[in-house]
Amino acid sequence: MTTMLDARRPAVVSKPMQEAFEVQARRLNLRPGDKWVGGYVDYEWEHLRHIAEALPLELAGLKLLEFGCNVGASAILFAHMGARVTASDISEGYVELARLNAARYGKDGIDFAFIPDSRALPYADSQFDVIACNSVLEYVEPCQIAAVQREIDRVLAPGGLILLTGTSNRLWPREAHSHRWLVNYLPRWFDRLLASPPQRGMSPWMARHGFGPGYDNLDLPRLDGFFARSRLAMGMPPKRLASLLRIARLLGVGPGLLTPNLSCLLKKHK
Missing domain, CATH: 3.40.50.150 (Vaccinia Virus protein VP39)
Incomplete structure (x- = not known):
């Protein structure tokens, strides 16, 4: 049926x-x-x-x-x-x-x-109400990420939302996409010694603040918050979620900045 x-x-x-x-x-x-x-x-x-x-x-x-x-x-x-x-x-x-x-x-x-070239999007200022970045920003060249995030900010309307999700978190010892251990902690200069530089995650600081200072993170560490409601719907065990929310409250950050895949919901100031 x-x-x-x-x-x-x-x-x-x-x-x-x-x-x-x-x-x-x-x-x-x-x-x-x-x-x-x-x-x-x-x-x-x-x-x-x-x-x-x-x-x-x-x-x-x-x-x-x-x-x-x-x-x-x-x-x-x-x-x-x-x-x-x-x-x-x-x-x-x-x-x-x-x-x-x-x-x-x-x-x-x-x-x-x-x-x-994502540093020059062919869109008008403030054209979009929502911009979704799903498992993508970690693949932007490190030398370009600041310019790309500024361009995303340019085309988002005041009061609009940036949904960042699925992005590998550089805080974690195991890179979320390649599943390789400790590569997130290798400094960039180390790449000169390697034939094929490893994939790394994105810094939670860059995810939260890289679009500019005029954003609030709606990803609050509460059971009625965006992160908690979506993860419970996806099947995250309630005890695990409760522990994550306690740690996030203690650190004063959104819970999605502490998970293996980064998540934040940023609202642009009007």
């Missing part, structure tokens, strides 16, 4: 677009059926959806920028929830894959854009 929740879930509606998506994925040396490729929308339905539903606003009708869209899964989810989505990426191949991914789900209204 199909439940009401199943009926709400995004579903593939176009076989030709499914086939085109699979062809493009293989061009990029990706497996179409991989959880992080063809299955990514389903993953985000079980995870990012709960975060989006815990936001202190309704997404329907809002202008949302998905910064670093990858295969388009988050953009598709936000569009499915009614947002007017623009999605950008620095990879032309991934933008095409994301466009095909949206088409196979029947989400043709997303404005996908290939933007090779």
